[in-house]
Amino acid sequence: MTSASRTIGLAAFVAAAPGSAWAGVSLSGSYQAGELGRVELSTQGERLVGRASEAGVCGLAPRSPVLEGEFQGNVLVGKLTLCLQGPSCPATDTVALVAFYSPVDHTLTAFVQPRAGCQSLMLGKSGLFLLQPASEAPAAAAPVAPARSGGSSVASLRTEKRNPEAAKEALEKGNRLLGTKDLSGSVAEFERSIFLDDHNWVAFFGLGTAHLMGGQAQDAIAALMRARALNPREPSIPYHLACAYSQLGDKRRALESLRQAVKLGFAIPESSRQDTELDRLLGSDVEYVALTNQAVENYRSPAGRRPQTGP
Structure with missing residues (x-):
């Protein structure tokens, strides 16, 4: 169905x-x-x-x-x-x-x-x-090729025909729907945007975020991996990957992704709350605490990136 x-x-x-x-x-x-x-x-x-x-x-x-x-x-x-x-x-x-x-x-x-x-x-x-x-x-x-079982294959989506203007319109609509927490609507818009132009990392990031907010961790990871391939220096991508891995209970990958995010400059204000699942999985880990503190320092630093708190 x-x-x-x-x-x-x-x-x-x-x-x-x-x-x-x-x-x-x-x-x-x-x-x-x-x-x-x-x-x-x-x-x-x-x-x-x-x-x-x-x-x-x-x-x-x-x-x-x-x-x-x-x-x-x-x-x-x-x-x-x-x-x-x-x-x-x-x-x-x-x-x-x-x-x-x-x-x-x-x-x-x-x-x-x-x-x-x-x-x-x-x-x-x-x-x-x-x-x-x-x-x-x-x-x-x-x-x-047949898709691998056990996970989404959106990471390999290939555009048949590009239409950048229509892709941008769908992306903007997807972001608006995501802001109102209309997850199913935003997923459809992001997928439509990707179909029309699969070179925009923001569309894959939006799709991954929508799946993450809906508890679809495997689909989120597939989309976020494609976003990272298109823009390997954006710190919010590995942070969202850390959140997705935490939903799966994968402590090693969650910590690894968070480490990469902080290294790239991921920043949060001191008063900001972390992702609930991420904090539940890694809250007692010494490195997790150190990485969180470093993210706060990144925010204080003049070169720090704008705050990212995840979905």
């Missing part, structure tokens, strides 16, 4: 998007769906049907229905047929789908979660499903 947080978040994104009122979305003709191959779309009223026009990785028979749904504004609510890989996984499965239609580039995007223990070559590593006009699709798509 579709991840509840992503589904709700995408719906919130569309509801808040300017110009999202339904204006007669009508898709038809050949579209490319990554490893699935060509899909022929037809729209009747608000109902959309997509049929496979070539075997693709799933080996589906031509004209097999793979996508069905109805538009509600610029949102397609329906179902998607996935081909699956993995032990005890069926060859195909039908999952719920909530996809966003972009009138700018005429694409449909959604984040889909296959059943537990299964992977689908139809999806990007973060569960991204992209349907775009065949005339604009890349000539050849590189095979997508």
